[in-house]
Amino acid sequence: LLYTPRDIARGRAAPPLQEMDLNVPDPLPDGALLHYAIQGEAGPLSLEVVTADGRVMQRWASPDAAAGGGGPGAGRGGGLSTDPGFHRVVWRLRDQGSGNAKVPPGSYTARLTWDGGEAERPFQVLPDPLNPTITQADYEAQYRITGEVAATAAEIRALLRRIGAARDEAIEIVAAARAADRDVGLLPELLQQMEADVAPLEARLDPPDRPDVPVSEVPATGAGLVSDYGTLVGYLNSGGGYGAGGAEGAPTAGGLARRADLDAAWAEVRDALVPALEQAIERFNDEASRLELEGIGGGS
Structure with a gap:
C-alpha cells in the first residue's frame, strides 16, 4: 500500500537548513515524506519519484531488487525495507541523476513497484512561500x-x-x-x-x-x-x-x-x-x- 504524499514546499527552516513540509509540526522533515505499508512477506521493491514526463528523480530499491540503491530514510543499511509494517522514505527534492540539483516546483509522482504490481500517487512540489518573488x-x-x-x-x-x-x-x-x-x-x-x-x-x-x-x-x-x-x-x-x-x-x-x-x-x-x-x-x-x-x- 502506497499512501499519497502531502504536497511539499521548496524553502528552508533555520536552523537547520532543510526543506519544509508545511503540514507537519516541528521538527520539520528534511524533504517530502513517502509512506508505504507492507502486510506479510514482500518480494523485491522499488520506489521512485518521477516527473510528469516520466523522468526519474530518485530511486530506492530493496537489497534483493534487480537494480537501484538506497536513499535517505530508506530501510536498514540504506535499502528499501521489505519488513511487514509501516515505512517512511524521505525525498530531499533532489534529482539524483543531475548532481542532486534541487527540483523546480511542479507535479511529481511517487511510484512503488513490486513483483506483479505497481502503485502511483501524485503530489506537488510548491514554490517557497517565504520567497514569493521567485518565479x-x-x-x-x-x-x-x-x-x-x-x-x-x-x-x-x-x-x-x-x-x-x-x-x-x-x-x-x-x-x-x-x-x-x-x-x-x-x-x-x-x-x-x-x-x-x-x-x-x-x-x-x-x-x-x-x-x-x-x-x-x-x-x-x-x-x-x-x-x-x-x-x-x-x-x-x-x-x-x-x-x-x-x-x-x-x-x-x-x-x-x-x-x-x-x-x-x-x-x-x-x-x-x-x-x-x-x-x-x-x-x-x-x-x-x-x-x-x-x-x-x-x-x-
Whole structure:
C-alpha cells in the first residue's frame, strides 16, 4: 500500500537548513515524506519519484531488487525495507541523476513497484512561500545550471579516474615484465615521461596530498578545479542562509561569473591534458608492442 504524499514546499527552516513540509509540526522533515505499508512477506521493491514526463528523480530499491540503491530514510543499511509494517522514505527534492540539483516546483509522482504490481500517487512540489518573488523560470534556471555544473564536475572526476587507471596499469606492466625477467626496454623512461607531462596538469584538477613533505615546502596551489566545481554546486543548489551559500532561485550574477571563470580554466587544462595523456599512452603502448608486452588498456 502506497499512501499519497502531502504536497511539499521548496524553502528552508533555520536552523537547520532543510526543506519544509508545511503540514507537519516541528521538527520539520528534511524533504517530502513517502509512506508505504507492507502486510506479510514482500518480494523485491522499488520506489521512485518521477516527473510528469516520466523522468526519474530518485530511486530506492530493496537489497534483493534487480537494480537501484538506497536513499535517505530508506530501510536498514540504506535499502528499501521489505519488513511487514509501516515505512517512511524521505525525498530531499533532489534529482539524483543531475548532481542532486534541487527540483523546480511542479507535479511529481511517487511510484512503488513490486513483483506483479505497481502503485502511483501524485503530489506537488510548491514554490517557497517565504520567497514569493521567485518565479518558475528562476527555479528552472537554478535546476538546469546546477545540473550543468555538476555534469562538468563529473567529467573532471572521470578524467582523473582515467589518468589514475593508466598510471597504475603502466606501473603494473613494468613490474610484471621485470618479475618475469622480460626486457622492459624504454618503458620505465616512458612512464616517467608520462608523469612529467601529465602530473602538473592533473594537479590543477586535484592537487595531490603530500604527507611526506613539510607543509612549509609544499608548493602553493588552489583546491583544484574538481573541488572548486563542487563548491559552486553547493552555492548554486542551496537555499541561502548561514553556511549555505547562494540565494534560493536563479543563480546570481556572481555565481554565473564564477562558473564562467571555472569553465575557462577547465577548458584550458582539458585541451592540454587530454592530448598529453593520449600521446603518453600511445608512446608507452608502441614500446610495449615492440617488446611483445600488453599495453595500457589491453593494447599490444
